[in-house]
Amino acid sequence: MKQRWCAWMVVCACATAMAADDYKIKVDVTQQGNVFHTQASFHLPLTVCQSYRYLTDYDAATHIPGVVASTTTRMDARKARVERLLEERILLFPIKMRMVLEVTELPNQGTDFVQISGEAKSYKGAWRLEPEGGGTLFKYSTESEPDSLFPKAVIAYFIKNRLNSSFEALAKAGAERLKQPC
Structure with missing residues (x-):
């Protein structure tokens, strides 16, 4: 029996020992019918250029628990297709799960x-820097509609209780890039 789940949630779902306060993490999830709206942000002590390089290093996502594989195909200088196995x-x-995203890059x-x-039935959003x-605020917003055999209450519980740790893991991985050149 094929089980479907909202792929966007698992892109970054994992636990970490760092506290949300370390990165000023804020996460807000609202649900309207079957659609989940997520607004999140975190702060890193990186330049905007370093932050953009981290954000567009799509295949580095394999270092985040839950992401088994990530393959990027360049479509042109500002567009990429990212396929992930989760x-x-x-x-x-x-x-x-498997997902393919088309990403339009807005340098820096x-x-x-x-x-x-x-x-997922639908998943779209944006990252803004x-x-x-003395650092960069990463702002994330999405609109997604899961396609799942699980009851909506289970999906909502999972999403709302896992996003904080997911963004903590993303922030921690990004903070490790402090010494990388731009």
């Missing part, structure tokens, strides 16, 4: 992305 465990069920500003195939206090 694994997660929801309750006692192992879930494997962020990215816009949309799922062109995958397990803003210089702030």
Whole structure:
């Protein structure tokens, strides 16, 4: 029996020992009908240029638990197609997903992305980078509609309780790039 789950959630779902306060992480998830709206942000002590390089290093996502494989194909200088294979465990069920995103890059500003195939009915959003206090504020916003055999209450619980640790892991991985040149 094929099990479907909202692929966007698993892109970065993992736990980490760092506290959200270390990166000023903020996460807000609202649900309107079947659609989940996510607004999140975190702060890193990176330049905007370093932050943009981290944001567009799509295949480095394999260092984040839950992301098994990530392959990037350049479409042109400012567009990439990113295919990811994800694994997660929801309750006692192992879930494997594939997603393909088309990413439009806005140099030193962020990215816009949309799922062109995958397990969610829809998934689109953006990352924005803003210089702030000697570092960069990463701002994330998405709109997604899961396609799942799991009840909506289970999906909502999973999303709302896992996003904070997911963004902590992303922030921690980004902070490790402080000494990397731009």
